[in-house]
Amino acid sequence: MTPKHEIMAALNASGVVAIIRTENPQDLVEVAKALSRGGVKFIEITMTVPRALEVIRQASAELSRDDVYIGAGTVLDAPTAKAAIDAGARFIIGPGTDAEMVRLCNTYGIVVMPGAFTPGEVIHAWRSGADVVKIFPADVGGPAYLKALKGPLPQVELMPTGGVDFDTAADFIQAGAIAVGSGSFLVNKALIAAKDYGRLTDSGRRLTKIVREAKEKCQ
Numbered sequence: 001m002t003p004k005h006e007i008m009a010a011l012n013a014s015g016v017v018a019i020i021r022t023e024n025p026q027d028l029v030e031v032a033k034a035l036s037r038g039g040v041k042f043i044e045i046t047m048t049v050p051r052a053l054e055v056i057r058q059a060s061a062e063l064s065r066d067d068v069y070i071g072a073g074t075v076l077d078a079p080t081a082k083a084a085i086d087a088g089a090r091f092i093i094g095p096g097t098d099a100e101m102v103r104l105c106n107t108y109g110i111v112v113m114p115g116a117f118t119p120g121e122v123i124h125a126w127r128s129g130a131d132v133v134k135i136f137p138a139d140v141g142g143p144a145y146l147k148a149l150k151g152p153l154p155q156v157e158l159m160p161t162g163g164v165d166f167d168t169a170a171d172f173i174q175a176g177a178i179a180v181g182s183g184s185f186l187v188n189k190a191l192i193a194a195k196d197y198g199r200l201t202d203s204g205r206r207l208t209k210i211v212r213e214a215k216e217k218c219q
Helices: 004-014 028-037 052-063 078-087 099-107 119-128 142-150 169-174 189-194 197-218
Strands: 016-020 042-046 069-073 091-093 111-113 133-135 158-160 180-182
Touching: 004 042, 004 069, 004 111, 016 028, 016 197, 028 042, 028 052, 028 197, 042 052, 042 091, 052 069, 052 078, 069 078, 078 091, 078 099, 099 111, 099 119, 119 133, 133 142, 142 158, 142 169, 158 180, 169 180, 169 197, 189 197
Parallel strands: 016 042, 016 180, 042 069, 069 091, 091 111, 133 158
Antiparallel strands: none
């Protein structure tokens, strides 16, 4: 198992988490491969996807040699987190903060990113043991809100999710985000249905380039 600090370093370097959420799990492994060809190294399979654990297991097995990290999203509790970890998930993301889920991930040395929005919720997630706190929905306050959170909480790693696109990604990074989470914008359902993997790769490549250049400006 890759040590947690190495996964965190990879997350900081790549800066993009692609969120795959669809009612049809077919071809999702190919979607993951297409995104990885575009430089996206972190791919979140949400537990709302039918047979999500099977998808995580298959994607983890087929992409394990490509420096790609497959994780589980929309994880609400510790038992679900444990099942995802057993299936091969290398990071766990939740829409909110469940302290038992965070503790379980810490026990197994798995990167965990619970969700929060208000300053109090962010502090609770961080004190619970979060490696990264997912700010959701980030489009409500935008980059300015993320920057405001980082002011009193510079030690907390934040990942905005919701409202991340080609126009906003750089602003979120420059506001202090360790990475950005992008779902329907990056992983477009119409492209998945059309099996247009080339455009998925192109979108992944463009977003990772934007994020990389924004991080370079922050150095």
